[in-house]
Amino acid sequence: MDFLECKVCHVPYDEEDHRPRNAPCGHELCSACIKALIKNRIFECPKCRQKNKVDVPEDLPVCFGLIDVIRAFKTQSISIPRETESRASGASNDESCSVHWKAIRHWCLKCQMWLCQECLESHTTLIGCYTATSAKAMADMKEKHSKNIDMIITLFEENTKF
Template sequence: MDDNVEDCPVCLITFNETFRRPRNLPCGHTHCTFCINELKEQGAVTCPTCRVSHALPEAGQFPISYITESFIRKMRGLASVVPKPMKQLTASAPVTQPAPGATAGLSKKTRSLLQEQEAKILAAICSCQEEQSQLADYLITLGGWDGHQQQLEDELQMLVDQSKGARETIRREKCRVEGRQEEVRRREEALHAALQALRTPATRHKVYEVIDNTDNLLEEEERVTVFPDVHVVTTVNKVAETSRAALQAATATQTAMEAAGNAAAVVQGTPFFLRAMRRPPP
């Protein structure tokens, strides 16, 4: 741990300025935001290092360890932080370059603050682009589920009602994802606008105003919804499993009826066949 102070001691992943920001617990130990959120239980968090339990603050989050972030940035060097996310930006969302001399009249410390905020904005933009890619893949998966459910309806008419329910859930989820794509696009545009604003302030007062605005945008980025929706995935999988089980039961019953080759088998097998198809989801 002492040799890798830039890593969270729980997940061993390097701290960053988006979803794994370092946060200080009252006992003095520092862990990333993700790990602390995972440790929340009944309004308290038990420190994984010293096992002391701490009540959650009213804001719901422990304070960010700015000194840890500054130390990590100093270790890496600003020159190695800024170019990396810029290489990942797509051609559809170009990043404007700062106007020559736009910040020439500002102090070195003030320009350093602008550079730090720029690095945060660039990281958030890359996060938006990665999320767009993940959402697009998720839509393809949802489309595959939709087609599979339609096939199950064709094979087993008695399960049409359940399959239609599952398809309606998928349709709503697809609409939600498409709406989320538009939301992410608007967020990315706002981040680009904030990035441009960071590069053109002319006064110290304007600098701090711009930094406050970008901090609000970055806080919104930390509250993004996780996809896919576990409830949707569980519901679709349960309906699919029930459909397969019913189809297998119907096939087995039909085979037994043909092997028996008598009326008794038909009388005894038909109710079983119907019960198998009408079995509710587990």
């Protein structure tokens, strides 16, 4: 979901240093990047190169549509890591476990973590843990969160209309 991150530094937007702001040209950037791009009180958009007089990032309006989406993600406890998105889109399942350097093939529903075969063998001894293959887990996650994601995208689109 790259619309939730700054297009310049690729850091996810937040409500602090990386707060999404609307440049006068309409492009969105985080406060930190805007601050770094202001030279002699002139801000030049890195996307379209439009120049505008801006003293500080706070002079530019906050993109409240994105803030609402970020808050909705936090409220709904939705977390879609990049590797999860790539698996859901059918990309190869070649992510490796950082402990054993083996392919990740399982998901623990209780602990909410990806596991390689070796991690799985020790993990299944934990009480209350239930694991599924990564393909099944992805299908379940996609089904579970599709309504929430649709709602969040609709909210984002409604809040970013001019």
